[in-house]
Amino acid sequence: MNRLKTSMIALVVLLFLAATTANRVANSQAGKPATGQANVATNADDVQRQCPIDAEVQNCTFCVDPTEAPTGLDDKTNDFVDQGQHDKDRETFEVRDKILPDATQGGGLGPVYNAQACAECHQNPVTGAVSQITELRAGHLVYPCSPTVDCAPSFVDAPGGSLINDRAIDPRIQERVPPVHSIGLDEEEDVRTTRISLNTMGDGFVEAISNTTLLKIAASQPYDTVSGGLVHGQTINIPIEEASPDSRVRCRVGRFGHKDQHASLLSFSGDAYLNEIGITNRLFLMENTSLGRFVGFGSGFDPLPDNTPCNDDPSITCGEDKENDIDAFTRFMRATRAPSRDKELAESGKAKEGEELFKKVGCDVCHRSEIVTALPGTLINAGTFKVPDALGNKIIRPFGDFLLHDIGTGDGIVQNGGQSTRLKVRTAPLWGVRTHTRLMHDGLSLTFLEAILRHKGEAEIVRQNFESLSQGEQTEIIIFLESL
Ligand code: HEC
């Protein structure tokens, strides 16, 4: 890569972005929990745009060519930490949390939750990867204009946030998609979706992609001729939960989750520990409600307080995560290798032909086959993390661009991205897709062909290109997908 050009672009990006002051996204929500968690819709797009980010690019003194990131669907470390540490962190990722503390663990499950361990949903074929498990989100639309004026509707969360937790530690506080007449929720929440679990293998490399690289990919898309100029990947700036309150920048380009709702693995871990397992932690100290009803400590439903200090530093409040498991989850994911391909199939003539056709029809305009991570030593995540040697200057082959697109499948839910993202979904990274039985964000497409035929909107021309291929050529593309 031409480093001079990169740093010039970076400078322009910086000047453009540093203009305004940081603004906590979710705090602007009256009556909503004061957190940046992705369970709470941000309704204004400008809040997003006003949160500055770093370019995350540095000049190299002794430039070396990037090398391929290590791959493997196994339990091996990518050398971010040693194997012994990685195995320990994997065990923490696999721990099934309970309601009350015992001799081996801290407790804290619930009051509302989805599962007992990260690995319950991130497991196939190894801890950290995917599963068939889906989650529920719901809300409704409001029309800010009179019925005669044409204006875009706005998404509003179901009471307490769009995530409808599937489990509770007491049946009296079980959530479900409203209406729930017995507690006075008579309104329908008719914007609903299921969301399939995502792979986290290789996510340390994804985290190490600089903001500038993602902005450049987005900028390249409107000029693309293969897609007929339809493709416009959108980036959104997401608060970094671990950033210091007086940090110059607080945000970063989102890349994790179906809605790009997070930009750092630590923020995601804190959010998931709370929203999936119901365990408050130093980044998210407020328990979720049950459809807006307070069910935390003191309500009679939740036995553990959320103001407990951290074991290792009593000046910090850790809530129910006294051991700072969120750091172990983060270190685990950062140390995973990127998903590997089925080598034998990948070498076959048909898969190779399929790969060529995949590019020729324009699938790779969004499903990018190559991205290079930031140089080692680059400060990312609003200055809180330095890209280590194991993750920096690596070539990854995610077959995704980590940008939001409207391909006609958008689920109508707004999370950290503002209303302009309502109908958009992140390009599904296709690495490891052969381990997914249910496809697309909602898990409702069961074959590769069905998933491809759902591509409309920004992918309309590319899908048409696909459909105009011969049956044999289409099959070759699918064989290529089966090798990923
Ligand atoms: C009940 C199932 C479930 C549990 C438990 C769970 N997750 Fe997830 N995870 C999901 C789903 C579903 C998504 C996609 C969410 C979305 O974007 O709507 C996801 C997405 C992620 C992502 C984003 C991956 C990417 O590349 O975009 C990360 C990181 C993650 N989870 C980490 C964790 C951690 C850490 C834990 C444990 C604290 C955890 N998850 C627990 C289901 C689960």
Ligand code: HEC
């Ligand atoms: C405009 C960008 C764009 C183009 C072009 C595009 N895709 Fe996609 N693709 C997406 C998005 C966005 C999703 C996720 C959609 C969702 O979850 O609702 C996706 C999802 C998929 C999935 C499902 C993967 C999974 O893990 O669930 C497959 C398979 C897929 N695309 C294959 C293709 C193929 C083959 C082509 C070319 C014929 C193509 N895509 C072209 C954006 C694109």
